[in-house]
Amino acid sequence: MVDTGFGTRETPGARLLVVGGGIAGLEIATVLGRRWRGRAGAPTVTLLDRDAAHVWKPMLHTIAAGTRDIAMQQTTYVAQAREAGFVYQPGALNGLDRKRRVVQVAPLHAEDGRLLVPARELPYELLVLAVGSQANDFGTPGVAEHCHAIDSRLQADAFSREVRLRMLQCVAMGQPLSIAIVGGGATGVELAAELVQLTETAEAYGARGLAERITITLLEAGPRLLAAFPRDISAATQQRLQTLGVRVRTGTQVRAARAEGLELADGSLLAATLQVWAAGVKGPAVLAGLDGLETSRSQQLLVTPSLQTTRDDAIYALGDCARLTLPGQERPLPPTAQVAHQQARHLARHLPGVLAAGRPVPPFRFRDFGALVALADYDAFGSLGRFGFFDGGTVHGRLAQLSHAMLYRSHQARLHGFWRGGLLWLADRIQARVRPPIRLD
Known part of the structure; x- marks a missing residue:
């Protein structure tokens, strides 16, 4: 018997390693961990994630705005591992050795810089990569230095703290507070509405005049908000946001981000106290050089309809970090929670057959529920x-x-x-x- 991390202790059988505890990764680890719990010689399921807890990604904008309590909405990996029967390993993916079939894990440091866990390696027989995505700044200067992102639980919580501090200044000192959100997709649109609700509720708790001092601007480079939605929804959403007081600017490109605001393509400056970048989608940088695996221009792993990476049949990728164009389709599947869940369910159903008998995973079929x-x-x-x-x-x-x-x-x-x-x-x-x-x- 060996202790392989936080969670159950298992006699090692086949090793299934899931990297990334988002919607897809956590669902696979949970389903298969429960299926194999307590079975002699059963495969060991290990989940690797750099964070300590999971939050449903479509809810991150509510955490960022402070309209939801993060403590109530998160699932800690240690507790989930114990309940579902998989092993949790803390750490971030740092590299891959496909020949030796090991994942390289970055060293783990405390907030004050102390080394907690040195770099290490985790072996696998089958590897599932579900490391999610992040906003794409398209090389725009200053974004990393001056813009907040809300791609993770920790980023959303950090922005929430900053918003509350700025609101305190706004109320106590009478200073204006301008918030600029770049990206008119679902994240940007929903965050703008949540910030309006935050402002109105804060006023009800005594922050007099707060709404008059706060300006929320939503910028979209394309001709309309929610480009993936039907046009009538885009138009209705924009109209509703504007009635809530959000300033919506479509057809507006950002050339650079500065400390004092956003420099637009026409040379003008949109002054902003807080800037949020919620435009575009790309895979994490670590995927671009992952031992020769094939990636798209947006750093997403290219996969076949069986969700296997194009250059290694022992490695699967799904969710936001994977790029799959189904037969007969012109565009790849969108990076949505719906796609991630359906792909996780597909792999959870068929991976046991791969490990037990070498059966191939059948092609994934997507069902569009809107x-x-x-x-x-x-x-x-x-x-x-x-x-x-x-x-x-x-x-x-x-x-x-x-x-x-x-x-x-x-x-x-x-x-x-x-x-x-x-x-x-x-x-x-x-x-x-x-x-x-x-x-x-």
Whole structure:
């Protein structure tokens, strides 16, 4: 018996290593960990992630705005590993040796710089890469230095703290606060609405005149917001944001980010106290040089319909970090939670056959159930997709808001089971009744 990390102790069988504890990675580790728990000679499932906890990525904008309590919405990997029967290893992917079949893990440091865990290697027989994505600055000067990102739990929490500090200055000193969000996709649109809700709720708690001093501007380089949605949803969303006081500027390109604001393509400067970059999608930088694996221009791993990487059949990639163009399609699948979940379910169903009998994974088939965008508690819009009884069309209002909430509750049920997921939902509703609706610390 050996201790392979945080979680269960197993007699080593085949080694399945999952890198990345996002929607796809955590669902695979949870499903297969439960399936093989306690079985003699069963494969060992290990999850590697640089963070300590998981937050459903479509919820990060609410964490960033402080309209959701991060402590209530996160799932710690250590606890999930114990409950589901997999092993959690803390650390970040730093490299890959495909010949030896080992993943190289970066050293782990404390916030004060102390070395906690030195660089190490983890072996695998099958490797699943689900390391997610990040915003793409397209080489725009100054973005890394002056713009916040909300691609991870820690980034969203850091932005939330900064927003509250700036609001304190705004109220106590009468200073204006201007927030500029670059990117008119779902993340940028939803963050803008959540910041409006944060402002209005803070005023209700005594921050008099706050709304008059805060300016929220949403910039989109393309001709309309939500380019992946139908045009009627784009138009309705823009109109609703503008009625909430958000300044929407489409067809506006950012040339550079500065400490004092954003330099636009026409040479003008949009002054901004806080800047958020939520435009574009690319894979993490580590994927670009991962022992010869093939990547796209946006640093996403190219995969076949079986979700195997094009140059190594023992390595699978899925979710935002993978680029898959299905047969007969012109565009690759979008980097959405819906795609990540369906791919995770597909691999969780077929990887046991690969390990046990060498059976191939059949081609992945995507079922488009549409897309949803929620404007805080104000409104929501959704497209119904084209599968089964769905045939396009749109929904909005309470029905769309309920549908958006159900996506998250379904994710919780997949991780924790139906009854425990239901208890978490109940706990969430109780907390909403007894605690302030925004973070006030």
